[in-house]
Amino acid sequence: MDNATMKKALHAYVDAFNANDIERLIALFSDEASVEDPVGTPPKTGRKEVEAFYKESISGARLELLAPPRGSYRNAAAITFAVHTEKEGQPIRIDVTDVMTFDSNGKIATMHAYWGPDDIQQL
Amino acid sequence: MDNATMKKALHAYVDAFNANDIERLIALFSDEASVEDPVGTPPKTGRKEVEAFYKESISGARLELLAPPRGSYRNAAAITFAVHTEKEGQPIRIDVTDVMTFDSNGKIATMHAYWGPDDIQQL
Numbered sequence: 001m002d003n004a005t006m007k008k009a010l011h012a013y014v015d016a017f018n019a020n021d022i023e024r025l026i027a028l029f030s031d032e033a034s035v036e037d038p039v040g041t042p043p044k045t046g047r048k049e050v051e052a053f054y055k056e057s058i059s060g061a062r063l064e065l066l067a068p069p070r071g072s073y074r075n076a077a078a079i080t081f082a083v084h085t086e087k088e089g090q091p092i093r094i095d096v097t098d099v100m101t102f103d104s105n106g107k108i109a110t111m112h113a114y115w116g117p118d119d120i121q122q123l
Numbered sequence: 124m125d126n127a128t129m130k131k132a133l134h135a136y137v138d139a140f141n142a143n144d145i146e147r148l149i150a151l152f153s154d155e156a157s158v159e160d161p162v163g164t165p166p167k168t169g170r171k172e173v174e175a176f177y178k179e180s181i182s183g184a185r186l187e188l189l190a191p192p193r194g195s196y197r198n199a200a201a202i203t204f205a206v207h208t209e210k211e212g213q214p215i216r217i218d219v220t221d222v223m224t225f226d227s228n229g230k231i232a233t234m235h236a237y238w239g240p241d242d243i244q245q246l
Contacts (some may be wrong), residue, residue, distance in 0.1 A: 002240040066190045066213025067203050070220045071239030078220040078237040080190050081204040082162060088187025097193045097201040099237065114201040116126040116194030116220065 001102045003071030008104060010069040010079050017054075017063050026051050032108040037098075037113035056108065063086035075102045075109075091123040124225045128192030132191040132229060133202050140177075140186050148181065149174050153230035160221075160236035184208035198225045198232075214246040 003018040009028055017026035026047065033067040035050050036043040037057075044053045064082045071077050076099060099118075105107045132151055137238060139147035149170065154159075158173050159166040160180075167176045187205045194200050206217040219238040226232045 006142060038196050039199055050161050068242075070203075070218055070242055072237050073161050073239060074239060076162050076201075077239075078201075078222075079200075080193075086236060093216040095191060095193055097203060097222075098221075098223060099201075114193040114195050114199060116196060116200075119191075119193055120124050 001075040001108060003077065005106050006071060006075070006077040006100070006102055007069040009102065009108065010077060010082050010100065012077070013108075014063050014065055014081070017058055017061070020058055020067075022051065022055055022058060025054055028108055030105070030109050030113075032112065033108055035113075037110045037111065038114050038115045045098070051099075076100065077102075087120075087122075093121045093123055095119040095121075124198040124227070124229060126200065128229050129194060129198070129223070129225055130192040132231065133153040133200060133223065136223075136231075137186045137188055137202070137204070140181055140184070141211065143181055145174065145178055145181060148177055149233055152234075153226050153228070153232050156233065158234045158236075160234065161238050169170040179225045185190055198224070199223065208243075210243075214245055218244075225240050 005041050013028055013052050024097045031047050034043045034045045062084045067080050069077055069079045078099045094115055096113055099112045100108050101110045135204045136151055150220055153168050157166045157168045167173050185207045190203050192202045203220045215234050217238055219236055222235045223231050224233045
């Protein structure tokens, strides 16, 4: 998987998320994708669980890319961003880095989201 | 491993690197640490290989943190930064995201550096 293809997919991920377009977002993932968000919690596995997770998290949330995506010398790439969303009616910001791996069709195979309890700020 | 301890170690990593202090930098790693930099290339394993790698890469290079470190719900954390260095006498910038895992003593056990050939800019 070349870096240009992976980075294009990561930009498409941010764009689909911010457009609140769950179908376009889910189409970026493989049917067997695994999403561990945040890292250290049980992964969501397969289209049904992944879609349910994003339906929950996409609503009212906006991703702000903080740096260009990074590639690698294999099928992995990373994005660093802030999530602007709400919790119990109050605006919050969550600082996150996602590492994605891709299958041979250019679909996201795994996603690991690095953020912990102290990466959430009440605004 | 709590997030505050991991983030403190990541800031210490950047500070030691920028001070060109190889001993202070290496002291942050476990003796059995594995460093895959960039991801997709053979890892450097154990103190001797890790030290040789950093001796080579630290010289004349400066790390610029682009966002605060991110934690997680296990022993992993991430930093996103630019490396300012030189290649054949010309200034270059490399855009990188490092994911580190930590052992129970708070030492870096593994490091994965996400950057690819198109994350290098000639300045």
